[in-house]
Each structure stands twice: as C-alpha cells, then as structure tokens.
Amino acid sequence: xxxxxxxRHIKLTGGRKEELYPFSLQFYQQPPTENISLVEFETxxxxxxxxxxxxxNLGVSYVKGSEKYKEKLEAEVRKLKFPYRMQxxxxxxxxxxxxxxxxxxxxxxxAYCQSEDLxxxxxxxxxxxxxxxxxxxxxxxTQKFLADNNLTYKAIPEEQKNLYAEELLSxxxxxxxTKLEDQEFYKVSFEDALDLVRTxxxxxxxxxxxxxxxxxxxxxxxxxxxxxxxxxxxxARSLPVVQxxxxxQPLLNHLSHSYLGQDYSTxxxxxxxxxxxxxxxxxxxxxLCMRQLHKELRDNHHLRHGGRMQYGLFLKAIGLTLExxxxxxxxxxxxxxxxxxxxxxxYAYNVRHSYxxxxxxxxYTPYSCMKIILTNPPSQGDYHGCPFRHSDPELLKQKxxxxxxxSNGISQILELVKGMHYQLACQKYFELTHxxxxxGFSLNHPNQxxxxxxxxxxxxxxxKKEPSLPESSQMKTNSQxxxxxxxxxxxxxxxxxxxxxxxxx
Numbered sequence: 001x002x003x004x005x006x007x008r009h010i011k012l013t014g015g016r017k018e019e020l021y022p023f024s025l026q027f028y029q030q031p032p033t034e035n036i037s038l039v040e041f042e043t044x045x046x047x048x049x050x051x052x053x054x055x056x057n058l059g060v061s062y063v064k065g066s067e068k069y070k071e072k073l074e075a076e077v078r079k080l081k082f083p084y085r086m087q088x089x090x091x092x093x094x095x096x097x098x099x100x101x102x103x104x105x106x107x108x109x110x111a112y113c114q115s116e117d118l119x120x121x122x123x124x125x126x127x128x129x130x131x132x133x134x135x136x137x138x139x140x141x142t143q144k145f146l147a148d149n150n151l152t153y154k155a156i157p158e159e160q161k162n163l164y165a166e167e168l169l170s171x172x173x174x175x176x177x178t179k180l181e182d183q184e185f186y187k188v189s190f191e192d193a194l195d196l197v198r199t200x201x202x203x204x205x206x207x208x209x210x211x212x213x214x215x216x217x218x219x220x221x222x223x224x225x226x227x228x229x230x231x232x233x234x235x236a237r238s239l240p241v242v243q244x245x246x247x248x249q250p251l252l253n254h255l256s257h258s259y260l261g262q263d264y265s266t267x268x269x270x271x272x273x274x275x276x277x278x279x280x281x282x283x284x285x286x287x288l289c290m291r292q293l294h295k296e297l298r299d300n301h302h303l304r305h306g307g308r309m310q311y312g313l314f315l316k317a318i319g320l321t322l323e324x325x326x327x328x329x330x331x332x333x334x335x336x337x338x339x340x341x342x343x344x345x346x347y348a349y350n351v352r353h354s355y356x357x358x359x360x361x362x363x364y365t366p367y368s369c370m371k372i373i374l375t376n377p378p379s380q381g382d383y384h385g386c387p388f389r390h391s392d393p394e395l396l397k398q399k400x401x402x403x404x405x406x407s408n409g410i411s412q413i414l415e416l417v418k419g420m421h422y423q424l425a426c427q428k429y430f431e432l433t434h435x436x437x438x439x440g441f442s443l444n445h446p447n448q449x450x451x452x453x454x455x456x457x458x459x460x461x462x463x464k465k466e467p468s469l470p471e472s473s474q475m476k477t478n479s480q481x482x483x484x485x486x487x488x489x490x491x492x493x494x495x496x497x498x499x500x501x502x503x504x505x
Contacts, residue, residue, distance in 0.1 A: 021090070021098035023145050024083040025133040027227060032103045038247060041107060045255050048104035051080050052125040057442050059128055060416065060424050065135070073132055085136050110242055111255035113235035117374070121420070123228055130224055134217050142216075151220060153186040156210065161185055164203060164210065171203040172212050184213045192219055264317045264366050264447040273319040275328055281318075285453035287446045288387045288399075288429055289372060290314050296383040301336030305350075306376055306384040312354055313366040317447045322355045368445045369423050388413075388422040405432050 020030065054076045062069035077084040083097040090098075105126070112122035137145065146153060161168065161180075169180055193209035195218050196202045202209040211219060243249040273281070282294040293311040297303050303311065308329075315325065329351055330343045338347070349358055356363035369386070378385040387396060393414055400410045409432040416425035427443045434456055441452055 027149050028105050031106050044104040045107040047080050055125045055128050109235050111252045113232045119232045155184045167203045186211045270321050285450050287449040310384040317366040388417050388425045
C-alpha cells in the first residue's frame with residue numbers, strides 16, 4: 001500500500017455529525033470516535049495549547065471579564081479559528097471550528113492528565129475559556145444550552161420574586177429595581193452555589209440559593225469543573241494503555257512539556273560572546289534560573305549534572321562555542337576539587353556530547369521554561385530547575401531584596417508564584433530588573449529572556465509597546481531534535497482510532 005505525504009493544512013468537514021455540535025461551547029461529554037491522522041492529532045493539540053496559554057497570559061495581564069480582556073481573547077480565538085459565538089447557520093467553516101474544538105480538547109486531556117500540576121493548570125484554563133464563551137451567548141441560547149446539557153435550573157415564578165424583592169435586591173450584586181423586574185432568578189441547591197454564597201451575591205432561604213440569571217455562569221462552571229476533573233482522573237487511569245502505543249506516548253509527553261516559540265537550537269550567535277562577558281551578562285540579562293546557576297558555579301566551582309546540562313545548553317545557545325565551553329567549565333572546575341586531568345577524563349566528554357560531537361551526535365537544544373518547570377525537579381544540593389517553582393517563597397524574597405527590587409515589586413512576583421504562574425512571575429522579574437512597565441512579550445524560554453534583555457539594553461526595541469501576543473507564525477510544533485520526537489514519516493503515514501483511546505472515559 002502506498003502512502004502519500006499530506007500537507008499540514010486541516011480540512012475537517014466530511015461525514016458531518018451536526019447533532020454533536022449544536023452550540024459554540026461544549027461540556028465535552030462525548031469523546032470523538034472517528035479516525036484521525038497523527039498529523040491532525042499533533043496540529044490540533046498544538047493550536048489548542050497555544051490558545052490555553054494565551055488564556056493564562058491574558059487572565060493575569062487584564063481583569064477577567066473586562067472589555068479589554070474580552071477583546072484580546074476574542075482576537076486570539078478568531079486567529080486560531082476556534083468557535084466563540086453562537087451562530088445559527090452551521091456552515092462548513094463553523095462546523096469545522098466546533099469539531100476542531102471538540103477533538104483538540106480530548107487530545108490535550110490525554111497530555112495533561114499525567115500529574116496533579118498539569119491537571120490543575122488544564123482545568124483552570126479550560127474554565128476561563130468556557131466562561132468567556134458562555135458570556136458571549138444570548139439569553140435565549142444560554143437557556144437552550146442549559147436544557148441540552150440537562151442543567152434544569154428552574155426560574156422562580158413572578159409572584160415569588162415579588163414576595164422576596166427586597167431580599168433579592170439587597171443580596172444580588174449591582175441590581176436595581178428596574179433590573180430586578182427584567183431579571184430571572186433560579187432556585188438552586190445551596191451546595192451548588194457555594195462560590196456565590198461565599199461572596200454574598202445571592203439570597204439564601206431554607207437551603208436554597210436564589211441566583212440571578214447573570215450569575216448562573218458560576219453554577220454552570222462548577223458543574224463543568226466537576227465533570228472535567230472526574231474525566232481527567234479517568235484519563236489518568238487509562239494512561240498505561242495509551243503509553244503502550246509507541247506513536248502516541250512521546251507525542252503526548254512532548255505536548256505536556258511543550259514550547260511553542262522561537263527555535264534556539266541552532267547557534268546563530270556562535271562565537272559572538274567572550275568568556276569575560278559572562279559575569280556581566282549574568283546580572284543584567286540572565287533569567288533568575290541561569291543567574292542562580294552561574295552564582296553557584298562561581299561560588300563553589302562545581303555544578304551537578306542537572307545544573308551543567310541546563311546552564312551549559314543555555315550558554316551554548318547565547319553564543320558559546322564548543323572550545324569556549326570547554327575552557328569555561330575547565331577553568332571554573334579547576335578552582336575547586338577537580339584538576340585539569342580529572343576534568344578531561346570525567347567532564348569534557350559530556351560538554352562535547354551536548355554539542356553533538358560525541359555519542360549519537362545529537363545537537364541538544366536548550367531547555368524551555370516548561371521543560372525546566374515540569375521535569376527533573378532539583379533535590380538537596382542541586383541548583384537547577386525554576387526558582388519560582390522550586391524555591392521557598394521566603395528565600396526568593398531574600399534574594400530579590402539583595403537585588404534591590406522594590407518591596408511592592410517583590411509582592412507582585414510572590415503573588416504570581418502563589419498562583420502558580422511561574423513564567424509570568426519571571427516576566428515580572430524581567431520588568432522590575434529592566435525598569436520597564438511592560439516587557440512586551442510572553443516569556444516561554446530562558447534564551448528568549450536573554451535575547452529580549454539584550455535588545456532592550458542596546459536600544460533595539462521600544463519598551464512601551466502594547467503587550468504582544470504570540471504570532472500565529474510561531475505554530476512551530478514540537479519537532480525539536482530529541483529521542484522523544486515522532487518522525488514525520490510515521491506521523492504522515494499513520495492513523496489512530498480515537499474510539500479505543502477514549503473508550504474508558
């Protein structure tokens with residue numbers, strides 16, 4: 001049988017099942033059951049991942065639900081061709097968008113069910129995306145959607161609303177008498193409205209909460225979160241079956257640790273920096289993770305393997321040649337307990353190996369933020385990893401104070417760390433150490449931090465520009481050169497029956 005190479009453009013329409021997609025948003029109760037090529041599998045997953053990462057960034061940069069937030073998020077949803085508004089005409093383009101939304105969600109479920117941190121992140125971004133789409137629906141569409149998903153919240157009769165008018169007015173947020181007349185209230189079990197009860201936005205009577213229509217999204221979101229959390233737990237149980245497929249296992253692992261930005265694997269700047277510049281760069285242009293590794297190396301003249309790999313590949317990407325790298329590590333280690341002969345025997349091979357000159361001749365790529373945050377956590381005596389993720393907040397505070405970062409800036413960073421927004425915390429660190437109000441980029445890679453810092457310090461870019469969103473042209477999929485990559489020939493020539501994968505949901 002002959003297989004021809006397919007283009008990466010996706011056209012999903014074909015064998016339409018219109019009954020599956022009556023609305024622009026879903027509870028994702030029914031998994032996809034048709035065949036899908038691995039090219040589509042990977043591409044759809046990457047596009048949804050880009051969308052969810054943008055949802056995260058916008059949720060911190062703007063007030064959720066504000067007009068600016070909605071405007072920015074709508075632009076990204078439209079750019080990536082995902083559904084966001086209710087449309088009565090289910091033409092081919094609308095159908096393709098809804099099917100893309102459906103399939104891509106289930107793919108990422110498989111990738112993000114593998115740990116508690118991944119599940120928590122995935123649920124939060126999916127909830128924010130759901131809330132945005134829900135808010136864009138008309139009142140009539142909302143009621144149809146609720147009925148279609150068996151969420152039968154019954155509106156109280158007019159006479160009961162008039163009876164409790166005073167209580168409803170005083171307990172419901174931003175309601176006037178005029179609005180009260182036009183507003184429908186739903187009688188909901190107390191347990192289903194805990195978020196609204198906590199913020200005192202509803203009237204409570206005899207174990208029931210009287211929820212205004214404008215707040216019903218909170219109740220729906222709680223149901224969505226519960227269903228998604230349970231589905232992810234079931235997905236985690238079925239992981240051994242999925243991971244036994246040699247085509248899917250590396251692809252799903254790569255997705256959960258994915259980096260979607262510029263490729264720093266090639267040494268475009270090789271030889272453009274000198275060893276004498278590294279100390280100055282470490283305080284001015286290194287992200288905190290690399291600054292920490294450099295200081296430890298200078299103080300104790302040694303780093304363990306994890307630290308050498310993380311820092312060495314970073315230095316390689318900013319322009320250190322193999323010869324410079326060997327000289328750099330040898331000089332530093334020789335100041336400690338490793339003499340020149342021992343370095344040549346025990347460490348030089350690893351440096352050459354990372355440059356693709358030994359072993360399998362793999363030209364290793366520098367680690368992205370996601371890889372640093374989610375893999376190989378540091379143990380006692382290690383200094384690699386992400387300081388925002390792996391360091392105690394009190395130690396971080398002391399470190400920032402020694403860097404002369406103002407106390408209000410430290411508080412902002414620690415608040416982001418508390419919310420597990422580690423890359424955004426690093427982004428805020430960039431702004432504070434470079435004295436800019438807005439860094440103007442979404443941080444995804446330590447080498448991106450260095451490049452942007454150098455541009456700023458050399459006057460190569462405008463520091464006051466509007467927060468930029470990742471370009472569609474950066475849809476580079478996870479085809480980095482590693483042993484976990486899926487070869488293009490395997491992806492092109494293979495198809496996967498999703499019914500088997502999702503049969504245990």
